[in-house]
Amino acid sequence: MLTEAEQHEIEAEAAHYPERRAVAIDALKIVQQHRGYISDATLTEVAVFLGLTRAELDGVATFYNLLHRKPVGRNVIWICDGVSCWLTGYGRLRRQLEQRLGIQEGETTADGRFTLLPIVCLGACDHAPVCMVNDDLHHDLDPAADPDRMNKLLEPYR
Amino acid sequence: MADALTHPLTFNLPPDGSMLALDAYRAGGGYQGLEAARATAPAAITEQVKASNLRGRGGAGFPTGLKWSVLPMGPSARRPKYIVVNADEMEPGTFKDRLLMEQNPHLLLEGIAICARAVEAEMAYIFLRGEYTLAATRLRQAITEAEAAGWTEGFRLHLHTSAGRYMCGEETGMLNALEGKRANPRTKPPYPGISGLWGKPTVVNNVETLCNVPGILAHGVDWYRGLGRTADGGTKLYGVSGRVQHPGLWELPMGTTVGEILDLAGGMRPGLKLRGLLPGGASTEFLTPEHLNVAMDFSAVQKAGSRMGTGTMIVLDDQACPVGMTANLTHFFARESCGWCTPCWSGLGWADRILQAMERGEGNPGNIEKLEFLTGFWGPGATFCALAPGAAEPLLSAVKYFRADFERHIVEHRCPYEGWDA
Amino acid sequence: MPKIHIDGRSYDVAPGQNLLEACLGLGFHLPFFCWHPAMGSVGACRQCAIKHFKDEADAKANGGRLVMSCMTAAEEGIRISVDDPQVVAFRASIIEGMMLHHPHDCPVCDEGGHCHLQDMTVMTGHNYRRYRFSKRTFRNQYLGPLINHEMNRCIQCYRCVRYYREYAGGADFNAFGISDHVFFGRERDGVLENEFAGNLVEVCPTGVFTDATLKQHYTRKWDLRWTPSVCPHCALGCNTSPGERYGTVRAVFNRYNSAVNGYFLCDRGRFGYEYLSSPERVTLARQRRDGVRADLTPEAALAQLTQAAAGVAADPPGRWIGIGSPRASMESNFALRQLVGAERFFAGVEAHEWELDTRIAAILRQGAVHSPSLGEVERCDAALVLGEDLTQTAARMALSLRQAMRQQPLREICDPLKIPHWLDHAAREAIQGEHGPLFLATTAATKLDDIATHTWRAAPDDVARLGYAVAAALNLDQDTAGTVTAEWRAAAAEVADALLAAERPLIVTGVSSGNRGQIEAALAIAAALAVRGKHPAVSFVLPECNTLGLALLGARPLPEGMDMVRFGLAHGAIVVENDLFRRAPAEEAKAFLAQLDQHGGHLVVLDQIRHATADAAELLLPAAGVTEGSGTLISSEGRAQRFFTVAAPTPNRAESWSWLEAAQGHTPALDDMVAQLCALVPELEPLRQAAPPATLRLAGQKVARETHRFSGRTSIDAAIEVSEPKPPVDPDAPLSFTMEGYAAQPPAALIPYFWSPGWNSPQAQLPYQQRINAPLRGGDAGVRLLEQVAGSQFPCAGEPPPRFEPKAGRWLIIRLYHLFGSEVLSGLGRAVGSLAPDAYVALNPADAERAGLKEGDAVRVEPDGRRGYQVPLRLLPELPVGVAGVPAGFAALDGAGLPHWGTVTAEAPHA
Ligand SMILES: Cc1cc2nc3c(=O)[nH]c(=O)nc-3n(C[C@H](O)[C@H](O)[C@H](O)COP(=O)(O)O)c2cc1C
Ligand code: SF4
């Protein structure tokens, strides 16, 4: 069962659309916000709530890249691999993060603290390279300019 | 001095990057365009926008007034009519709509309100890419302010945040995404103006496009056309990224030249030379140093063999690998292909693998020709939507301008720029 | 008629087509994948590219523009090129693109040899693999016993998901993921839920979805021996092509008939053939004397039957009776009737149902009512269904109705927007969820509810009353049934308005509710519509493949026959293809058999399957089923259709008619039977035209059942006999059992399989059509017997039944239908049988609660005066209070004469 909060948030979104299935994506985002990722059980719950089949909902869930169908760490680091970042230090940043976290892109640290994922150009190219940690954008991250920046930056994400 | 008449999109943005609140916006003449529109008949608004020569800033440059005029009007029109604001901004190297939404959201809302009046739309959705969390917060705040002040009278407005995918920026893919479906593109014709969101008449416009509209209504068509240096009216947000001294974004008269814009960015970083540039995002053809005098407007850039696209240029210097850059771009397109049409889903993946192999030193003779073949395979007309043809543009032009680099990758079995980003 | 210009030549084409349809119809070999003749165009695969020129100057100057032929209208004056080198090369590269990840596993792929991808690869000339990287791979899913899944073969044409979700209305299937790794299947392993999933096998252009039953005894398409046939598993008469090898049917394919099944079958029809190899089959003749059973040689069997037939002739009239069957052919029923005499020929149909069957036959005979073909059903634009759960009782009609419900919105929404109806996704987006008016008045929920404008759940009598109310609402000047109208006033007005507003209104009803009132109500509505100037169609859904045929032939009700034995008036019975225990209450059937035995009487049974009646027979003869013999069936539309022997004849089995004829010393010949039948029942005269006579020769030849690539001909029997045996001969069909024969297109009724040069897959159906989706060249198979006759009077509809009143502690026990399990033959098949529900009784939850029962409880369901049975309880929320449902096909209650009042009680232990 979806929690009351989840249901409430989904209903609030649904009010803006002429038909209920339109909130499929919003609903998945909402439950992911609460639960970290969309497990098979979660998918079923959302499907039941919206009156869709699992197949219908999973077809949507597997299309969009901000939806996680597998567990992720408590914090998700999205490294921008857009072309401007690529030109200005993405490689260095990624290597630094992979080393520091001991994981490759697409993996989660053993302590479940971080998942490292690539992301499409984050639209902050004038401050490349950038990454997003959860909902926060961090820019001008070239380790060549400030090797310690990223380390400090990750501190508060527990 | 930047003012409302020279820099209508950005003149009074707070320098600290904060949002222009409603009062400040009003103080700078905000919502005067909407007031003017409210005193104008819907069809006449569209006529003004047509006369202004405003062309879509989402990349394709479609005349905005013409787009609006397609919608059926009057009591017999199918309803509700919708406006969908394309705020998906996922084109690599593009960062212009973000600025407008984070700092000047009321300008966008005013543009939407004018559009809603012009096409008699009942509902507007802002389709915002999910990663733009700050823009989401500020847009919500602005919507609350505008609603309270009565600026959204006559239509309803909702901010939809996406779950990611470049395809959502393609206007019909976006409609599917808004309906909660997989964001495959839709058949055109019928165009959204005839059968769009939920099969109803729909306007899809880019954020920057709509931000141009209030000025046109407030200050008039002649003023607007006079702003640009060329036939395309108005100002344009031009950006520069890559290894230049001062990457950034500027509102300049439409038709400012490539060289002038690069100068604003302070030229290349020390020790680097300009090799080429993508004038308007990832899906445009490379230009080279010989194109510095090309005016950045829709027709001049086209004449030079590229497209103005989003007007945010990505600069390639002489020490970064052009093949690597092309590989990065192609990888992006391949990953984002929606998987609907054969040339795109199969051809992009193939090109991606070839380019990655080249970068690893595993290129083969014939690879360049294969890439050329593939760009034709997924070129204009061959695919269902413009994603794959967009992917062809940087690749084909890279092969054209940097062919020697591609050849060296194959012959030397390594990337000759190896270690450039160490 | 638009004139179009292709590579400099001009052609006239039918209006309203796209260029792909036009080109294919003109015989151009233009490749395609995502377009499907029944599903329209979506432009995904890009395979059908052609060149489009603005005008002649454009052709010269600019070389034209690449466009997708499937997405472009074949408009007057349009100039295109199919041969332009650029598009030719492009089309080859599309295949190359699709093949990047295709496993190239044709030798081990079930699709090999009838694969659209293979055909298109050859057609485009792509032949060299340039891709050198690894292929993406997928995990396959278990999708149930009917369909096999091999995802690596996928070429991402989206046909499957479009068919399953958009065309067939399934929801447990989708496309997942993006880019070059889109997965098509279910969200997790599990049996596909849609009743038409089997068509994926033909819709998928490659080997992703293949027939899992074929896999059990796999044979390449070209090695199968094919025969035109008709599905025996319901009354709709879908045309099929069963394929046989080594004496057994290996698979059933769709056989295109624009007026009936088009391109699609239901899963019962496609997979039901497996009953042919069920252990319940009667394979040898057998006698039973003094309780001892012994197999008989065919000669001995015939001798015994001859003796019995002689007895029939020798006995004073009435000493022998014949019991016919709605699942036996016209010829078999007729032969029996001839043998015993019309007065002693009884319908092997449950008495109550027979009354309804004959009523329907009488109505259709009268000529006032138009009985539509399935093709017409698919084009209706408003429909009212009274009492039929179509997806379960006449599945293919449910699929047609689903498409029909798009007609009105296509017209009203798409036409003004100039969206061609074949532009499938654009049309669907414009229409959104809109459906034409479809009204379902049934006793339980149905699988068409999702597209219904309105559904009503009511006891059978009340469904009938709703029907009467609609008729009353249409009947402006005479309110025939005031009380009925009051009860259903709003509903009736809604339905009446919709039917009046439609161009092609349809009323569907049938006998599955066992309710006479529903049939009469349908009639009353049709009559009222006719008065209002409409031309309504009425579809009467009948249960079995030849129910209407038997009713048209005429037979006396079964109880009268049983009485003859009971009262000692008869002492012998010949039962053709029937189990009396499903046709009469078990006690009565048992008594009948006991009485026969007591009187020293005789029981001869001819059937293909074993059952209680067959077990009791003194003489049991293996009757050929539809795929093993020839004959004619009359579908509920009133269409007579011929089926022919698929398997080569063996002395051990013959059609019932053939046994009976031989036993009378006649040389059995189908065409003779048909001639006699037509002579005696003039009304059936057109039946003669159901198929050409056996003597037909085309260019001096018969039509070949085997493909020209059939292999193993000289060695197939080498294990038995090294010399090549003489091929068997079919005296009853202008069809040969070999590959020799007429090579061009034969008349539709004789098309064994579809093949033409370059077209090996099911798409080979297209070149046989007059134009895309039109009738086959020379006309579709079958002949309609009961056309509307101008000026005929509508039969009088009679009074509405009284309102249904629930009774405390008692229930009206009705039948609920299941595609899998409610039909006897298919239910014996391995896969279909495994999907059939176990016996149960269903109650409304409120009823159950009142009775202190809960889901899963063991309860005793007992129709009044009949034996009771213990079954588990199911709760069925939409079932009306006071009604209990048992599954049709639950053998114990099949003959109980449902609906019937009775009790449902908690089963006391050892009661
Ligand atoms: C693959 C693809 C992605 C696109 N992404 C965007 C986008 O993120 N933002 C945008 O405004 N337009 C985008 N477009 C262009 C839109 O399809 C459309 O042309 C635009 O929103 C129209 O608005 P305009 O006329 O105001 O420019 C994209 C097009 C394609 C083919
Ligand atoms: S070009 Fe084709 S596969 Fe690519 S995004 Fe567009 S429709 Fe999808």
Ligand code: FES
């Ligand atoms: S058949 Fe025309 S695009 Fe697929």
